[in-house]
Amino acid sequence: AKTLHQLARESGRYFGAAVDNPELPDTEYADLLGREFGQTTPGNAMKWYATEPQRGVFDFTAGDEIVAYAKAKGLKVRGHTLLWHSQLPDWLTSRTWTPAELRSILKNHITKVAKHYRGKVFAWDVANEIMNEDGTYRENIFYTALGPGYIADALRWAHAADPKAKLYLNDYNVEAVGPKSDAYYKLVKQLKADGVPVDGFGMQAHLALQFGYPDRLRQNIQRFARLGVDVAITELDIRMVLPSDASKLAEQADWYGRVTEDCLAVRRCVGITVWGYSDRHSWIPAVFPGEGAALPWDEKLARKPAYDAIRGAL
Numbered sequence: 001a002k003t004l005h006q007l008a009r010e011s012g013r014y015f016g017a018a019v020d021n022p023e024l025p026d027t028e029y030a031d032l033l034g035r036e037f038g039q040t041t042p043g044n045a046m047k048w049y050a051t052e053p054q055r056g057v058f059d060f061t062a063g064d065e066i067v068a069y070a071k072a073k074g075l076k077v078r079g080h081t082l083l084w085h086s087q088l089p090d091w092l093t094s095r096t097w098t099p100a101e102l103r104s105i106l107k108n109h110i111t112k113v114a115k116h117y118r119g120k121v122f123a124w125d126v127a128n129e130i131m132n133e134d135g136t137y138r139e140n141i142f143y144t145a146l147g148p149g150y151i152a153d154a155l156r157w158a159h160a161a162d163p164k165a166k167l168y169l170n171d172y173n174v175e176a177v178g179p180k181s182d183a184y185y186k187l188v189k190q191l192k193a194d195g196v197p198v199d200g201f202g203m204q205a206h207l208a209l210q211f212g213y214p215d216r217l218r219q220n221i222q223r224f225a226r227l228g229v230d231v232a233i234t235e236l237d238i239r240m241v242l243p244s245d246a247s248k249l250a251e252q253a254d255w256y257g258r259v260t261e262d263c264l265a266v267r268r269c270v271g272i273t274v275w276g277y278s279d280r281h282s283w284i285p286a287v288f289p290g291e292g293a294a295l296p297w298d299e300k301l302a303r304k305p306a307y308d309a310i311r312g313a314l
């Protein structure tokens with residue numbers, strides 16, 4: 001039988017799953033990931049706290065481990081992420097910097113990390129989660145010091161360091177048409193008009209059954225594609241309030257199928273990445289207490305209804 005990635009490949013897409021370093025010794029898990037998927041994203045290994053734990057001191061051990069695993073399994077890698085307000089090292093957040101200092105710190109970080117992974121990642125989430133729900137800029141340390149122009153600068157620095165990588169903006173709660181995705185739509189349009197290197201928009205798609213299916217997802221993907229950028233579903237999972245039952249699992253399966261169809265309906269929707277693939281290793285229970293069962297395989301690595309729904313949609 002064909003794998004999810006082989007099916008996705010037939011329409012020119014990839015189907016991937018994120019992986020985190022502590023999962024690699026679980027060989028049953030890591031082997032299945034390597035067989036079923038064609039792409040991976042490091043769950044944590046390329047974040048700032050991991051790659052620059054001290055100012056100007058870079059550590060690529062964890063990221064290199066994921067790249068080596070991906071190479072061994074024939075998976076392509078999305079880099080995640082060069083700029084984010086979360087999981088920053090203490091040295092960066094525990095004091096205040098002048099705008100000039102922060103600009104030079106950001107430029108150096110993006111340049112060093114993107115250069116290190118040149119030729120090893122095909123895309124970067126250059127900027128992650130830079131907007132608030134109401135479509136205003138999130139007041140992270142970079143925005144506060146540098147103003148909104150830091151996004152264009154980050155994209156330009158990333159492009160200079162790795163001219164071939166596809167450069168993405170990435171966020172959650174942007175799957176539906178609404179104030180947050182509208183803000184990205186305007187931003188991408190402006191960046192394009194200004195000649196800033198932006199190649200893609202990443203929709204994390206951390207969905208939850210209790211919040212309803214994202215309104216007009218397909219049209220939303222379509223409007224970004226019309227701006228001339230790729231769209232990727234970058235961190236898909238569909239959580240539920242526990243305990244799971246047959247009807248929730250059926251609804252979850254339906255949603256997995258719909259997301260897959262909505263992506264495949266738009267030529268420029270280039271691929272889908274699930275944020276882990278089995279409920280054995282998922283970030284959901286730790287971050288959303290009482291919720292879980294968000295992935296297409298269960299804790300025992302048995303396929304759930306969601307798996308068949310994805311298959312059917314591909």
Ligand code: XIL
Nearest residue numbers: 020043044080128172204206235283
């Ligand atoms: C999560 C990881 O999966 C966890 O292991 C970590 O503790 C927190 O971050 N949006 C993102 C991802 O862009 O980087 C986050 O990953 C999940 C939400």
